[in-house]
Each structure stands twice: as C-alpha cells, then as structure tokens.
Amino acid sequence: MLKKIAVLLLLIFLTSSLAGCWNRKEITDMAIVLGTGVDWTAEGRLRLTVQIAEPGAFAGEEAAGRGEEATNWVVSAEGKTIEEAARNLAPKVPRNIFWDHCMILVIGEEMARKGTNLVTNFFLRSREPREIMWVLVAKGEAKDFLETYSDLEKTSAQAANLLTRMRTGYSVQLWELAEMLAGKGVQPVVTRVEVKEAGVTPGPGQEMKPPVHKQVEISGVGVFKEEKLIGWLDDYETRALLWLKGEPMEGVITVPDPGEPDKEVSITIRRGSTKVVPEYDGKNLRFAVKVKMEGDMVEQQSRENLAKPEMIKVLEKEMAEEIKKRAFITLEKAQKEYGVDIFGFGDAFHRKYKKAWRELKNRWDTEFAEAEVIIEAEAYVREIGLLSKRAGTPEE
Amino acid sequence: MLEKGKINSLQAILLMISMILPTAVLSVPAITVKSARQDAWLSIIVATVVGLLIAWLVVTLSLRFPGKTLFEYVEEILGKIPGKIVSFFYIWWFLHMNALVIREYGVFLATAIMPDTPISVFHIVVVVVAAYAVRNGLEVLSRANQLLIPTTVLLATVFILSTGNMKLSRMLPVIDTGLLPIIKGAAAPASWLGEIVTFAMIIPYLNRPREAHRVAALSVLLVSFFLTASILEALLIFGPNLTGAWIFPVFNAVRLISVDNSLGRLEIIIVLAWVLGGFFKVGVFYYAAVLGSAQWLELKDYRPLVLPVGIILVALSILIHEGIVDLFDFLARVWPPYALIVFEAGIPLVLLLVALVRGKGGRKNA
Structure with missing residues (x-):
C-alpha cells in the first residue's frame, strides 16, 4: 500500500514537472x-x-466594440x-x-x-x-x-x-x-x-x-x-497562361453573339484540361497543345434564342476560337518577348524525349522560343442557367 | 540462457519493422532521390531484392544452430578466438549503428521542432527509456512495440491527405538517368533493409523458429512498402529536384497539408511516429549490443551491462559526428558500403560457407 502511494505521489510530481515547457512562448x-x-x-x-x-x-x-x-x-x-x-x-x-x-x-x-x-x-x-x-x-x-x-x-x-x-x-x-x-x-x-x-x-x-x-x-x-x-x-494573358499550364481553370470567356454579332455572350469556365504533346525529330521542335474546356452560358445581350442545339454548336465554336486566340497572344509574348518557357513545355518534352532532353535542357529557353506551337481548342457549353431565352423577348 | 522470454511471429515482424523503418523514412528518401531522381522507387525494388537475400542468408545460417544467437554460433563455426574477434566487431557495429540512430533522432528533433533544447537531452532521454525496456527483456520490448500499430493509421491518413498536392507526372520519365544511378541509389535503402541481420539475435527466442524465414521476408517486404510510400509522398509532391534539396523531405511534404485552411500543421504526426519508432529502433540495437556483449563475456545475466552500454551509447552518439552535414555525408557515402559489405552480407555469407565446409550445425534439429 505504501509503495502504491509512493508511486502515485511520484507520478503526480513527475507529471507536474515534466509537462512544463521551460521555453514556452x-x-x-x-x-x-x-x-x-x-x-x-x-x-x-x-x-x-x-x-x-x-x-x-x-x-x-467584445473587442469589436472598441471600434x-x-x-x-x-x-x-x-x-x-x-x-x-x-x-x-x-x-x-x-x-x-x-x-x-x-x-x-x-x-x-x-x-x-x-x-x-x-x-x-x-x-x-x-x-x-x-x-x-x-x-x-x-x-x-x-x-x-x-x-x-x-x-x-x-x-x-x-x-x-x-x-x-x-x-x-x-x-x-x-x-x-x-x-x-x-x-x-x-x-x-x-x-x-x-x-x-x-x-x-x-x-x-x-x-x-x-x-x-x-x-x-x-x-x-x-x-x-x-x-x-x-x-x-496582365490579367487577360494570365488566364491563358493557366489554360496552357493545365492549371485549374476559372474565369469567363466573352464571345460575340451568333445571332447579332455586335452583342456579347458570356460563358464561365466550369472545368478544363490541357494536353501538351511534344514532337521532336532531332532538329525541329513542335508542340501540339490541346485545350479542352467546358463552360456554362451565364449572360446574353441579344434577343436571339440561343437555347437551340445548333446555336450552342456555334457558340462552342466561337468559344474555341476565342480560347485559341487568347492562348496564342500569351504564347507569342512568352516566346517572342520574354523567351522563357513558363508553361512547362520543357517538362512535357522531358517526359517524352528523355535522351534529347539531356542535350537540350541547358539551352531550353532558346529552343522553346523557336519551337512551333499548334494550339487546338475544344469547347463545350453545358448549361445555360435558369433562362432559355432572354426574358422579355417579344412574341414572334 | 540469458533471455528467457519468447515472442511470437507477429511480434517479431512488428519489431523488425520498428527496427528498420524509423530512420529509413527519415534519411533514405533524400539520399536515394539525389542519386536515382524520379526512379527512386526502382532503387527500392533493387534494395528489396538485396534485403530479401540478406534475410534468407541470416535465417538459413541461424536455423543451422537452433537456440543460438549470432554471438554463440560464430564461435562454433570459426573456433573460439577468431569467433570472439568477429563477434567483437559485431558488438562495435551495433553500438556504432545505434549511436548514429540516436544522433539522427536528436538532430531531427533539434532542427525540426525543438531548436532550443540541447541535443544531448534527446539522446539521454531516448537511451534512458530504451534502457528500461532492454532491462526488462525482449518480451517487454516487443509487446510495447505492438502499441505502435495505431500510429500507422495516422500515417496512412497523412498520406491520403497529401494526395491533393501530388502529381503522378512527377515520376516520369521512367529510367531517366540510366541504370547506374538507380543501383547507386539502392545502396542506402539496401543497407537499411540489411539491418535485418540483427534478426539473428532474436531467432532463438521465437516461439516458432520454423517461421523465421517467413518472418524475415515479410518484415523486409513491409518495410520496403512503407519506405516506397514515404519516398512517393515526397517525390510526387516536390519532384526529384526539390526532394533532393530537403534534408527531411517527408517532413516537409507533410507540412504542406492544409485541408480547407483549417486542418493543418500535421507534421507533428510524423514527429510522433518518429519519436515512437526511433525509441524502438534504439531499443532493438541496444538490446542486441547488450545481449551480444553478455554472450561475448560469457556472463550469466545481461542486465548489469545495460547501464554501461547506455552510457557508451550516449557518449558515442554525441562524439561521433561534429554536425548534421558530417552526419548525413557519412550516412550517404560511407555507411551503405561499410554496413552492407562487411556486416550485413559479407560476414554472414562467409560464416555460412565456413559452416557448410566444416559441417557445423545442421538442419536436422532445426
């Protein structure tokens, strides 16, 4: 019994002294x-x-009151x-x-x-x-x-x-x-x-x-x-940078309305993916970039009824064109103005041509700047929100 | 017999895992990835083959001399005086390795979480606790080790939470730098897996020695599995260049976890696993050194040696290296060939050959 008490006391003593942190902050x-x-x-x-x-x-x-x-x-x-x-x-x-x-x-x-x-x-x-x-x-x-x-x-x-x-x-x-x-x-x-x-x-x-x-x-x-x-x-170019890098895509793409070209339609990006396929024959360097994107139509300025399969097809085509155009602007800037591979095309190249990479990696930026890049875009409009056509469109 | 306890096969497997894994997870990823880059997992496969061969070698050798530890049958194979010389080196090896383990343990705690605490505090604490376990014998050590199992659940959780940061493409291209770097990268993990040699000190105390082969092989495979997981944890997040730059890549990989900006700072789980596992690693080698010394000196009881060996361990662990750079350079370049060629593969192989030639021991009573 005495031993048990001694052990207990020792335990209490130790826990109180060991738990303290001498350099506590x-x-x-x-x-x-x-x-x-x-x-x-x-x-x-x-x-x-x-x-x-x-x-x-x-x-x-409490403290919030102190203003x-x-x-x-x-x-x-x-x-x-x-x-x-x-x-x-x-x-x-x-x-x-x-x-x-x-x-x-x-x-x-x-x-x-x-x-x-x-x-x-x-x-x-x-x-x-x-x-x-x-x-x-x-x-x-x-x-x-x-x-x-x-x-x-x-x-x-x-x-x-x-x-x-x-x-x-x-x-x-x-x-x-x-x-x-x-x-x-x-x-x-x-x-x-x-x-x-x-x-x-x-x-x-x-x-x-x-x-x-x-x-x-x-x-x-x-x-x-x-x-x-x-x-x-800038912001506009950064968007395309994300697409080319294959980073999670967000943002909006605004394209002319298929019915009335002077009005605009906005499509938000829901998801997307990017595939970079390098091709190299020992001399010519080529990249085929495929951007696939899905979005929802969120705004329409015209009176046109866009909730028709053939209209959506046109929208998708316009959207793909817009993606290509914007990606190309950013690409041009990286290749011509800055001459640096900010998209990670080098990594994609490395994955496919590991031998050639050893040779090219030390002058990759110049190789990249001279590379031919083909951008392909595929776009899909999946949803159109709660309206089918513009509310308040007069009866035909 | 010096040790009266018996352990079952499951306890033996768990003890072997705790004996190898903790410092392997700490040190091996950086060393292997530096050499083999994104092919580090191939290095582990090579190392696993080496580890399995060593496990087979050691168990085959030990089973020829049932009920005897490495220190006892060395004398039977080589004769008294040469046997004593070889086993003396093994005592040194256990002490040396343990001193390195204790130092890694202290260095990690000091650099990663408690920079203001003198490193010797960690060394003393772990050795004192291990001394208590060793004094109580193998059975107590293995049973305590079973308590470690729940931490693997935590580690698995951490791994799963990390997957958000992982990109499989960081493992490509496969066999990027050729075969030689992969083989070179395999040296460190192989030397860690080769620590299974210490199993020779434990085989006589298995309640079913017939299962020794299975126990050794399973231990090596499980350690390889966890080691591969920890390498991938770092590699798939940081890629080969950055993984090789960190000193404790797995620790840094876990630091990145932030689930919805509320659940974060989970690296303490890694620290917990390392502190627990490190204690058992120190314990097993401590036990091997103490038991071996007692057998070398032909004592009736090993317990009087626990305290002196502990003091040697603490002193050695502090004196052995000047700093972290020195320590990791030694671990990366000197330790793998030294441990692997001499103690893990070389001597056991020679012993087995000599035993076969001289007809010592035999399967009949295994």
Missing part, C-alpha cells in the same frame, strides 16, 4: 507576423518589412541578408517575432529583378515560416503593399491571402516556386499584386463623397527567367 509574448515583404534598397541592401497582428483587434465581439483600433503594425529593418534584417528588426519589436502564421511573402519589384533566391532561401530553410505561404511580386515596393489597409478584411496580408486562395489569378506557394526554380523544364511565374484605389466605405450622414482607399489588387503575374524577374503578364 505565450501568445502575449509573440509578435505574430501575418505577412512579410522584402525590398531591394537603393543602397543595395535588403529591407525586410513585417506586418504584425495586433491581437486585441482580432478578439471576438477604430488598428489591426496591425508594419515595421521594417534593413540588412545584408534576411536574417540580418530580422535581427535588426528585433530591437524595434518588443516581442518574439513568430513566423508560423505568415501567410504571404511579398517581393518588391526591384528585389525580384535582383533575384528571388536572396529572399526565399531564408524562408525555406527556417523552421517557422511555412512552405505554403503565398508568394507575390509587388509592382513597386513590398513595403507599400503591406502598409495598405483593407476594408473588408482586417489587414492587407489577409486580403491578399484570401485573394490568392480564391485562385482568381495564378497563385503560387513558396514550395511551388522552389520547385519551378529547381528544374529546367519550366520557368517560374509569380502572382503580381498592386496597390490601387478601389472602392469607398460609405457611412451615414456623409455630405461629401467618401475618399477612395488604396487597396491591394491582384493583377496578372510576373514572369521570371530563373530567379530574376524579366516582365509581366
């Missing part, structure tokens, strides 16, 4: 980074900017490396900087032109930041981006996080960027963000028009040659 001791950005300064140093959450502002209902409290705090420091900059940040931040919840990594334009490796290595190597944070390239400075305010979300980092997560454009996570950089078969593209005036916040009793806020916006992608930024694709 309480939430009140942490500066939780929501988003971070890196710029290349004129003096040739790295400037690290962090957006730190103001925990009080994130608390529930106009700031939700975040943005602070920067410079250094020769990211780590050095982070250390220089420490004297300004009265808490431990905690990277685990960092959602976005914004790379300033100048920094991106200098090379992303100077930035990403730190975030991939350290234990705290996660590989799934979104990487964004800011037009202009990353600092400005992080310093903007978001109306709907609490911080600009959250707004950007949600925007990228919705995959309205091309979104890339840190590990995906690392993977694109690691191989020779594809060159990286990274989501571009801008700070633009967008929307107003009207309030009661406003005499004057409320001021327009500057907010974050996703606008296309930055095109990289290896780790260096060399140019941009």
Whole structure:
C-alpha cells in the first residue's frame, strides 16, 4: 500500500514537472507576423518589412466594440541578408517575432529583378515560416503593399491571402516556386499584386463623397527567367497562361453573339484540361497543345434564342476560337518577348524525349522560343442557367 | 540462457519493422532521390531484392544452430578466438549503428521542432527509456512495440491527405538517368533493409523458429512498402529536384497539408511516429549490443551491462559526428558500403560457407 502511494505521489510530481515547457512562448509574448515583404534598397541592401497582428483587434465581439483600433503594425529593418534584417528588426519589436502564421511573402519589384533566391532561401530553410505561404511580386515596393489597409478584411496580408486562395489569378506557394526554380523544364511565374484605389466605405450622414482607399489588387503575374524577374503578364494573358499550364481553370470567356454579332455572350469556365504533346525529330521542335474546356452560358445581350442545339454548336465554336486566340497572344509574348518557357513545355518534352532532353535542357529557353506551337481548342457549353431565352423577348 | 522470454511471429515482424523503418523514412528518401531522381522507387525494388537475400542468408545460417544467437554460433563455426574477434566487431557495429540512430533522432528533433533544447537531452532521454525496456527483456520490448500499430493509421491518413498536392507526372520519365544511378541509389535503402541481420539475435527466442524465414521476408517486404510510400509522398509532391534539396523531405511534404485552411500543421504526426519508432529502433540495437556483449563475456545475466552500454551509447552518439552535414555525408557515402559489405552480407555469407565446409550445425534439429 505504501509503495502504491509512493508511486502515485511520484507520478503526480513527475507529471507536474515534466509537462512544463521551460521555453514556452505565450501568445502575449509573440509578435505574430501575418505577412512579410522584402525590398531591394537603393543602397543595395535588403529591407525586410513585417506586418504584425495586433491581437486585441482580432478578439471576438467584445473587442469589436472598441471600434477604430488598428489591426496591425508594419515595421521594417534593413540588412545584408534576411536574417540580418530580422535581427535588426528585433530591437524595434518588443516581442518574439513568430513566423508560423505568415501567410504571404511579398517581393518588391526591384528585389525580384535582383533575384528571388536572396529572399526565399531564408524562408525555406527556417523552421517557422511555412512552405505554403503565398508568394507575390509587388509592382513597386513590398513595403507599400503591406502598409495598405483593407476594408473588408482586417489587414492587407489577409486580403491578399484570401485573394490568392480564391485562385482568381495564378497563385503560387513558396514550395511551388522552389520547385519551378529547381528544374529546367519550366520557368517560374509569380502572382503580381498592386496597390490601387478601389472602392469607398460609405457611412451615414456623409455630405461629401467618401475618399477612395488604396487597396491591394491582384493583377496578372510576373514572369521570371530563373530567379530574376524579366516582365509581366496582365490579367487577360494570365488566364491563358493557366489554360496552357493545365492549371485549374476559372474565369469567363466573352464571345460575340451568333445571332447579332455586335452583342456579347458570356460563358464561365466550369472545368478544363490541357494536353501538351511534344514532337521532336532531332532538329525541329513542335508542340501540339490541346485545350479542352467546358463552360456554362451565364449572360446574353441579344434577343436571339440561343437555347437551340445548333446555336450552342456555334457558340462552342466561337468559344474555341476565342480560347485559341487568347492562348496564342500569351504564347507569342512568352516566346517572342520574354523567351522563357513558363508553361512547362520543357517538362512535357522531358517526359517524352528523355535522351534529347539531356542535350537540350541547358539551352531550353532558346529552343522553346523557336519551337512551333499548334494550339487546338475544344469547347463545350453545358448549361445555360435558369433562362432559355432572354426574358422579355417579344412574341414572334 | 540469458533471455528467457519468447515472442511470437507477429511480434517479431512488428519489431523488425520498428527496427528498420524509423530512420529509413527519415534519411533514405533524400539520399536515394539525389542519386536515382524520379526512379527512386526502382532503387527500392533493387534494395528489396538485396534485403530479401540478406534475410534468407541470416535465417538459413541461424536455423543451422537452433537456440543460438549470432554471438554463440560464430564461435562454433570459426573456433573460439577468431569467433570472439568477429563477434567483437559485431558488438562495435551495433553500438556504432545505434549511436548514429540516436544522433539522427536528436538532430531531427533539434532542427525540426525543438531548436532550443540541447541535443544531448534527446539522446539521454531516448537511451534512458530504451534502457528500461532492454532491462526488462525482449518480451517487454516487443509487446510495447505492438502499441505502435495505431500510429500507422495516422500515417496512412497523412498520406491520403497529401494526395491533393501530388502529381503522378512527377515520376516520369521512367529510367531517366540510366541504370547506374538507380543501383547507386539502392545502396542506402539496401543497407537499411540489411539491418535485418540483427534478426539473428532474436531467432532463438521465437516461439516458432520454423517461421523465421517467413518472418524475415515479410518484415523486409513491409518495410520496403512503407519506405516506397514515404519516398512517393515526397517525390510526387516536390519532384526529384526539390526532394533532393530537403534534408527531411517527408517532413516537409507533410507540412504542406492544409485541408480547407483549417486542418493543418500535421507534421507533428510524423514527429510522433518518429519519436515512437526511433525509441524502438534504439531499443532493438541496444538490446542486441547488450545481449551480444553478455554472450561475448560469457556472463550469466545481461542486465548489469545495460547501464554501461547506455552510457557508451550516449557518449558515442554525441562524439561521433561534429554536425548534421558530417552526419548525413557519412550516412550517404560511407555507411551503405561499410554496413552492407562487411556486416550485413559479407560476414554472414562467409560464416555460412565456413559452416557448410566444416559441417557445423545442421538442419536436422532445426
């Protein structure tokens, strides 16, 4: 009995002493980074900017009543490396900087032109930041981006996080960027963000028009040659980039109405797939790209009754033409203007011609730029919404 | 007999899996993918064949001497003095390997989750717990090991949740870099699978030694299966280039999981499996070293050796390498040929041949 009591006491003693973490970090001791950005300064140093959450502002209902409290705090420091900059940040931040919840990594334009490796290595190597944070390239400075305010979300980092997560454009996570950089078969593209005036916040009793806020916006992608930024694709071109890359497709295609060509019909993309077939005879390089897409008609401007099989056929043909046209514009830009394979055609080539790849991979971008690409598109309109023909169309 | 416990075949299989798999999952994917790239799974197939051959070799040898461990029949085959010399090297090998395992264990915990804790803390903790298990004997060790089974369910869940990030095309083209890199890439997994040699210390304590062949072969096959799964987990997500760049690719692959932005940070499951599995891995080699030393010294009881061997293990694991770069360089380049050629295939093969030539042992009483 005595032994049992002794064992019990020992157990209680041990559990109380072993469970404690001597290097515990309480939430009140942490500066939780929501988003971070890196710029290349004129003096040739790295400037690290962090957006730190103001925990009080994130608390529930009770705190919401406090109103106009700031939700975040943005602070920067410079250094020769990211780590050095982070250390220089420490004297300004009265808490431990905690990277685990960092959602976005914004790379300033100048920094991106200098090379992303100077930035990403730190975030991939350290234990705290996660590989799934979104990487964004800011037009202009990353600092400005992080310093903007978001109306709907609490911080600009959250707004950007949600925007990228919705995959309205091309979104890339840190590990995906690392993977694109690691191989020779594809060159990286990274989501571009801008700070633009967008929307107003009207309030009661406003005499004057409320001021327009500057907010974050996703606008296309930055095109990289290896780790260096060399140019941009706009939103319209980015859509086609997704199709050619075979990424999940979203978006809308607007084509002229088959009945009245001056009116438009909009079709949203439901799903699609892309097949890239390389052909190589030792000299000539050719790619046959087949894009297959399914969509739903969501809007029609004309009076024409489009809910007829033969009309849908015409629509499908127009849609395929439009896909081809847009894909071709993006392709031309990648081949002629930038000369980099951002579509991963190199990977497709590697899969089919593994011997020839060994020879071509070191000059792949020039090979790609000169390659002949044939784009074929197949489109299907599956649904037309709740209307068969335009409501309010007069009786014939 | 020093060990009085008996274990059944299922316990033996599970113990062998726990003995090989934990560090294999930790270290092998990066090493193999660096060499064989997307053909790493072919390397595992090659390694499995090697592992099965070693398993066959060891079991055949052991069954010629029923009721005897490696350390006992070595002397019978080679004579007393040469036998003692060979078994002394085996004691060293068990200690050396265990020190490496403990170091990998500590290094992983320190770099991946607990950077502020001194590495020696992990080493001491795992050795102390293993010492307790070893002192209690093989039966206790194997029964405790059975408790590990539920974690495989967690690991399978993690694998399934990862499939969202996977692309099968990352495995293409097959046989990209030729056969030589595949063979080279097979060296590391083969040396891990060859650890099945340690089974020679356990065969005498099986309640049905006749099933030893089946136990060894099944253990090797199951380990290969889990190893292939873990390589694919990393390879299908990161592709060959990035997988080779990570130190613990499987860990990073699991870090990516984020189900609907709410269920994430599942890497702790991997850590859990490694902490548990690593403990058993350390335990089995610890047991082999202690039992072997007792037999080498012809003691009546192995328990007095548990503490000194434990102290040697902790000290050795800290002294053996200067840092992680040193450790992984050794594991990738030196360890596979050293372990495979000398201790896993070489000596057992010579022993079997000598036993056949000198007519030692025999199947009749197996």
